[in-house]
Amino acid sequence: MSRFNGRVAIVTGAGEGLGLGIAQRLGSEGARVTVVEINPVTAGEAARILSDQGTEAGLVLGDVGDEETALEAVESTIQRWGRIDILVNNAGISGLVAPTWKQTLEELDRVYRTNLRGVFSFCSHVVPQMLQQDYGRIINVSSAAAKEGFPLAAPYSATKAGVIGFTKSIAWELARTGIRVNCVTPGIVMTNILNTLTPKQVEAVVEKSPMGRVGEVREVAAMVAWLASEECSYSNGAVFDVSGGRTSY
Numbered sequence: 001m002s003r004f005n006g007r008v009a010i011v012t013g014a015g016e017g018l019g020l021g022i023a024q025r026l027g028s029e030g031a032r033v034t035v036v037e038i039n040p041v042t043a044g045e046a047a048r049i050l051s052d053q054g055t056e057a058g059l060v061l062g063d064v065g066d067e068e069t070a071l072e073a074v075e076s077t078i079q080r081w082g083r084i085d086i087l088v089n090n091a092g093i094s095g096l097v098a099p100t101w102k103q104t105l106e107e108l109d110r111v112y113r114t115n116l117r118g119v120f121s122f123c124s125h126v127v128p129q130m131l132q133q134d135y136g137r138i139i140n141v142s143s144a145a146a147k148e149g150f151p152l153a154a155p156y157s158a159t160k161a162g163v164i165g166f167t168k169s170i171a172w173e174l175a176r177t178g179i180r181v182n183c184v185t186p187g188i189v190m191t192n193i194l195n196t197l198t199p200k201q202v203e204a205v206v207e208k209s210p211m212g213r214v215g216e217v218r219e220v221a222a223m224v225a226w227l228a229s230e231e232c233s234y235s236n237g238a239v240f241d242v243s244g245g246r247t248s249y
Ligand SMILES: NC(=O)c1ccc[n+]([C@@H]2O[C@H](COP(=O)([O-])OP(=O)(O)OC[C@H]3O[C@@H](n4cnc5c(N)ncnc54)[C@H](O)[C@@H]3O)[C@@H](O)[C@H]2O)c1
Pocket: 012, 013, 014, 015, 016, 017, 018, 019, 036, 037, 038, 039, 042, 062, 063, 064, 065, 090, 091, 092, 093, 094, 113, 114, 118, 141, 142, 143, 144, 185, 186, 187, 188, 189, 190, 191, 192, 193, 194
């Protein structure tokens, strides 16, 4: 039997990259998936890719930083399939590549809206449904940059570190329920987000990696799929590294 038969997932930022790979992986094992995406072009394409692989998919177009997007995702998913078992808070942006003193408060707010406010909003609106079911798996996508810092990307690193603190707090709050909340910290993975970094930045990170290579989307998706499964029962508020051994803790 497939691991996610009968399960219903919401994946944010699933138009491309890691989010799409995660949606495809969950779908390939039987999950029905609501794709939440700000970009209508990639959103439509993702829906087509999921449907082509035989995955039932719903689509919510919107910015995860707007509370209405989470409300619509929850309402439409419950209307369509009656439950929400898995939430993957994947949508994220890297922000301006510049030293902190050349960044602005407006830029910090912009990165925060997607990377942390979006995670908070989706969790707060999905958890009541999961509590009713007394079952749920939430996976927040943080970054190795949260643990190590990332020069020229202080708003990104800081908001991703916030995702870890948030994950640990809500996991503790839910520990005596059937809901588990964990996060992953990918290193460098080959997606479009890398186009926002300079080749020098990418090279520097690859050089630091013990494996000497970037990660692949499927490698992160495999970890997320386990965290989204019933088998992940005694891990909660934990940070799962997918960085080729780059982060040392
Ligand atoms: N690729 C990496 O090297 C890497 C490393 C560590 C962490 N991450 C994290 O993984 C997640 C996915 O990154 P990716 O590499 O697939 O990036 P990506 O840019 O390829 O994909 C991100 C997706 O999220 C969508 N999105 C962005 N802002 C949104 C918003 N406000 N509302 C809804 N959708 C939004 C984008 O349109 C895009 O489809 C991000 O949170 C990122 O920070 C990526």
